[in-house]
Amino acid sequence: MIEAYQGAFMEEDGTTEDSTAGLRSNAAGPTFGNSRSNSTTKHGLTCNIICENEEEEEGDEQLPPRRTDLPFHSSHDEYVVKCSRRLLYVFYGCGTIFAAIILWQIISQHKQRHVIAWSVGAIFVGIAVPFSLHDIHMHTMHYVNPKLQKYYIRILWMVPIYAIESWLALRFRGQKLFLETAREAYEAYVIYNFYMLLLHYLGGGQGVRDILKAKSDAGDKTVRLLFPFCCFRWKRSGQFINRCTVGVIQYVIIRFFLAFITCLVEYMLDHGLGQREALEQTVFAILIIINVSQVWAVYCLVAFYHEFHYELRAINPFWKFVVVKMVVFLSFWQGLLFSGMAREGMLRPYMDYSKQDIASGIQNLLICIEMAAISVAHKYVFSYKDMEIIVEPNKMKPHPSWAAWIDILPWDVISDFREQVFNGFGLRRKMQKKNRSPKSGVGAVTSEVSTLTVMNTHVVENRSTLAAVV
Template identity: 35%
Template sequence: MAPTCPNYDLEATDPSQFYDGHSITWKRHYIGWGIAGICTFLSTVISFRLLYKHARNYTKPAEQRHIMRIVLMIPIYSFISFLSYRFYKQAIYYETIRDCYEAFVIHSFFMLLLTYLGEDTEVRKSRINAGPERMKLVFPLNCWYYNPQGELFLRMMSYGVLQYVVVKPATTIAAVILEYKGLYCETMYSFAYGKVYITIINFISVTIAMYFLVVFYVTIKSEIQEQKPFLKFLCVKLVIFFCFWQTCLLSLIGHFDVFKATEYWSVNDIEMGINGLLVCVEMVVFAILHVYSFSYIPYISNVTTSVCKSLRDGFNPIDLFREIGWACKDIILIIMGKPLPTRDGHLSGAVKRAQTVRTKARLFRKKRKMEQASLSSSPPDANVDPSTLEAGGRFINRGDQILTADAQRQNVPLLSHVDGASLYEMQELEHANQRARF
């Protein structure tokens, strides 16, 4: 017979108020709400300012889209933890969003490291091949070796991280369903309920993902040293480490009756409250660390971009869905013994196409300058203003307005000056080049 899950959802709630119109009630949970709220506000303001600066100086989307996704982790963690503290009876439902985004962040950091390593598979492999052919795995598997120059190395690293992107949301949704059905039991580690199984699955999955991430970081850290990846890696790993292990530790402490229930607060409520308060305070520290580790200063240029368009491009999850689809297809091909196709990935492919368009544009501008130089050797028509002439002696008209060549160059698509411009912007630039050739 299955044990009875203790009823931690107390019906009685504290009737007192923080301010009753005459004086302030200084109870511990009210003080905790205030601290959690202030810390959430501070970490959110710091992170949103950093997000705005990256969106305003969106000059390298291939890198900055992943940086913005990582930076957004701080406000999400802070706000969800504050809600879990304030509305502790519904905490498991709020934490669904945080847990799903955690998996998204791990994948984004892996893709950021890949982008630092190179823009496509060939460049990445060439940089890895410049290193040793045989390396030791990191602790605790350091008695085995691996070959970073192997054909499947990058794919295996990607699979190890992507599995957590699939497992974590699935187990989180399962936990919500089991909680609704009364089969989860937050307060008891019993194999008769779902919590112990979901905890074990999440532990195995996050351990595999973080281990593969560490192995990949150790392999390429010397190749991407100019990007100073250690602090970035530390920020991502510590946030996930604190949230996961802190929750497990508090739950274990509560299991051994270290926390004592009160009239209005059960042991589980106390666990959630302490965990939410600690996360809110920790996120302020990590928000400050993000300002230095994911600085926007290296991306500053004399051209600013639209914040809305930058955010829309940065948080478009199509690349994640495509990577998951490709990984599933590759696993099927491996099982069937068929060769794997060469894929550069959604983002790196966009970067490659953008570079092709920019190369064509540079060649065209060079040709224009040569034609302009040849025209300058002959006297211009006295009735024509030379500033209104394009290369080849053609007028630059738009409706009834006559634009100079400099003005025309300023009317380029929004993100055409950046690495990895969107497909729409590349098409616009390509069409402009085609019109200029006729």
Template identity: 35%
Template sequence: MCGERCHIVCSQWRLWIRPLVFFLYGVIILGFVPYLVYTLVIQGIDTFLIAWLIGGIFVFMAIPITIWEIVQHLINYTKPKLQKHIIRILWMVPVYALNAWLVLGFPKWAPYLDAARECYEAYVIYNFMMFLLNFLDDEMDLDATMETKPQTEHFFPLCCLKPWRMGREFIHRCKHGILQYTVFHLMTTFVAFVCGQAGVYEEGKLSPTNFVAMYCLVLFYKAMRRELDPMSPLAKFLCIKAVVFFSFFQGVAIMFLMKAQFMHNLFGIVDDSPESEAKERKTASILQNFLICIEMFIAAVAHHYAFSYKPYMDEEYETGNCCHTFLLIWDISDVRSDIREHVYVVSEGMKRRLTSRGGGWPGGATAVGGSNGGDEHTRLIAPHAHSGSQGTHRYMSTSDSEHDIVIEQGEGSDPEDMKAI
């Protein structure tokens, strides 16, 4: 009898595994962590070592949540054009968490680890913009739909600027704002790394490029809010913004508090000597990375719900090999083609303005598309029933590997078999 019950319980593991995991996480956060802190303080362990150990607990609770979500997307890889960007975004939590935890334990590695993290940060914002464009481009003729929209004005305090003309120009300006952030952030990260090695770089400086990138995302969302509603863009946008910008402003705030000597008594900094300044920078770095370790656990839970794999589940669709799919995620030739295409568009736009041959951007719209109702799962799994346009997809970024798959399937497969490509 006991053997049969155990077999039934094991066979229905999907029903109890999630509550069990949440219960264990709750026990660790509410019980084990406070007990560990109390024990270490009583034993007189160094405060920085305590921060490293506690940060590690939260990091290694956050990473399994993200890995689980990534694996589920790979198993249910029914919409490669969208899910490849989602998986790239989900990797942000492990990258941030491991970076913060390793910098806590090995401060000498900080320049190298922070440079890698900032490069991936720019990559994530680019992928989120492409995720939005690919979703809309699969549903409608995006250029024509945008042209039918009422004029989108700039936000305060930029409301005095001339609005971007709706249509292809508006889309490309938003996309350009993201691409310039991706390219220039890589360049400035390299410069900051070199200057840091030379000892002439100071952390906590503001950079205008990340504000431009996020501004373009917000403006694009404002223009296409109704069309994006079925895929719950606000939750996804807030997850990206919280991780990238909250951690950035948090670091700036900590540096400000240190410079203003509001936290000197708390961390035992007593004078303005060079040794105290070095301790001030070290303490600010430790506090920032410790908080990121804890926040990445919260971010992992938020990403689990915001970028869920469930809308992409389709029992009738046969997905390919997960290992092959995983390798496709890291093919960044689509980024290269997007940058090359946009450089061409910008150069053509400049030529038009210089020669006064009109204000339009190259490649205008040719047909009007629409957007139908339905939730995220319905519109993603059944695009043939909810698609507003069967024309060419202008904004779908395709990597070289994916292009080869499309060609191979197009030569010997049914059109129905290609619906997820």
């Protein structure tokens, strides 16, 4: 019965034998014990291929065993993968012994509080970084979908960068201003990559527009926004995706540039340059701008997820969104909270550490601890095993590991960014309209040609009259 349905699906949709093979493989059910849906993904769109009656009829049939001869399972670097796992266990064993020695020295020698913070932060960084590097390594070993996996890897790099940067800022407070600025810039980069991951899974900008056009042709031509803008509607004819794109990209731009402006202002405050009251007001204004921009970016991401949650369900976007939001946005609110506590006098100076130094130190220590938990969440949320569900088995083609390290470099960011900005702000349409010849211009040219014709006629008549007189 499944084969009959697949034949009808081929006649209706014009799929090839390769697509049929992918459908038959997916109809057998997903592997790794994952029961998300008995569905197949074609160009990022998930379509059901078994109705409820067919499931009841096929329920007694035994599913075929999981195939292990596919490129996803028979990795060309399987030996390296096994060695990576063993080295990870050895590293954590040594790390546990190292952590016990550090704690014993802290307790026995009665170290000062800032030394305790350094040691505790180092322990959690030692837990988070290897865990995330192992996930990145597994993606490179099973690199079968470069278009999506490069975004996975870029997001996974967030944990090592955050953890190491926060510990360095905790340990070397003289350079914390520049280190924290680099972390804030990477926050914007993570948001961009997460949005592009969802967008490219759906087939890119054109694929999303095709989905919206299909929904528009099927019924409602507008999208009702979520609270508190539920009274407004965005058109499905490109307006929705363009405004969501602008909503995300504006935060990336604002966060990136204001991070460097904040760095400059904080540097002036620390060295007594300029009027202190004016600089503090500038910092407060920057925080308000970042907060408003951040809230709008989150709203656009939620609206995007709400509109395409059915098409995105194969990659479990909800938990991906939660994890990214926890890392990127929780760090901002933590920093804002501790800075406010320092200004209100709730934090006291310690040795040669000022109240702001204490606030930054607590913030960086918490990030080191949080990264250990986030690294565990990333192992399940951004797992390389997602590719087995996303990519059809007959289309899995393993790529060399070095290709992954080249693809994660941000060469494509500039071109993607330019394309999304042009589409989002409507600049492409404006340029096309500008290049077109307006009617007034054509009329002016026509009138000029007519004038020249009349003038030539008068010249000919004058010549004829002159010849007759002569």
